[in-house]
Amino acid sequence: MNVIRASALGYCMGVRRAVSLALDAALSAPRVCVLGHLIHNPQALESLRERGIETIEHENELPRSLNDTAVIIRAHGIQPEVERRLERRGARMVDATCPRVKQSQIRARTLSEAGYQVFLAGEKQHGEVAGIHGYAPDCFIVENPAEAEYAARRLRREAPEKKAALIGQTTLSPEEYRAVARGIRAALPDLLVIDTICRATRERQAALHELCQAVDAVVVVGGRKSANTRRLFARVTDKPAWLVEDEADIPPETARYPVIGLSAGASTPDCVIDRVEYALRRVAAHGSDRGA
Numbered sequence: 001m002n003v004i005r006a007s008a009l010g011y012c013m014g015v016r017r018a019v020s021l022a023l024d025a026a027l028s029a030p031r032v033c034v035l036g037h038l039i040h041n042p043q044a045l046e047s048l049r050e051r052g053i054e055t056i057e058h059e060n061e062l063p064r065s066l067n068d069t070a071v072i073i074r075a076h077g078i079q080p081e082v083e084r085r086l087e088r089r090g091a092r093m094v095d096a097t098c099p100r101v102k103q104s105q106i107r108a109r110t111l112s113e114a115g116y117q118v119f120l121a122g123e124k125q126h127g128e129v130a131g132i133h134g135y136a137p138d139c140f141i142v143e144n145p146a147e148a149e150y151a152a153r154r155l156r157r158e159a160p161e162k163k164a165a166l167i168g169q170t171t172l173s174p175e176e177y178r179a180v181a182r183g184i185r186a187a188l189p190d191l192l193v194i195d196t197i198c199r200a201t202r203e204r205q206a207a208l209h210e211l212c213q214a215v216d217a218v219v220v221v222g223g224r225k226s227a228n229t230r231r232l233f234a235r236v237t238d239k240p241a242w243l244v245e246d247e248a249d250i251p252p253e254t255a256r257y258p259v260i261g262l263s264a265g266a267s268t269p270d271c272v273i274d275r276v277e278y279a280l281r282r283v284a285a286h287g288s289d290r291g292a
């Protein structure tokens, strides 16, 4: 079996930066915690925990006084009022919000203050979307074209003079984003569309597309909770494909395919990608014996 890596895969700039800021903070503060998962990858989280970086699901889990605590804002960002609350409790905030997400947050606020009705395309439960929402609290969050069109028609009925602008979760695919824009334009043809899709996402999606032309099956490495990993995986529709969190997830049937393509989400550490590649080659050499 031959294993071919996608030309772009694994950690993006925003995730590398967030991990590096967290590790720096761990060297200088008595206590370091991250609000939410710094990365949607179980191995990376475990490695941070071993370095004393705790993951906190909710600010209420923290003690009232945070004078000795550095709180990391993860790459997805957080709502500004949460940041202010933690600062008031004495926390040293380390802002690891990805610069591209920060740009979306600022744009949402600026557009809203300029009188635009902001439409925010993305998953309502996603941390990045929740964070941007905090910068434009009256924005409409829309998950698909039908929701977008419905909200746009309501706006046209209730506030026909209002201008509208669209921003989106950075990890949406260009097709999804265009479809949401079309839904809104069906009612509001003058919609201002801001391009917020991250280049890292596009590069990984384009590299995967190219990879699929050259292989018989595909393995996508990443956390199952990682939105960008799931989206990458969903794009492989014409080849057998598996999403694996690590080498233990590799199914034995991968050995049947002469050429396997390897891709990985933007939150997958290099060491996990290396281990999966090695294990795939072992599957080829020894069948389903993946013991070593």
Ligand code: SF4
Residues within 6 Å of the ligand: 012, 013, 014, 015, 075, 076, 098, 099, 100, 101, 170, 171, 198, 199, 200, 201, 228, 266
């Ligand atoms: S995928 Fe893009 S927007 Fe998201 S953290 Fe990485 S670089 Fe930033």
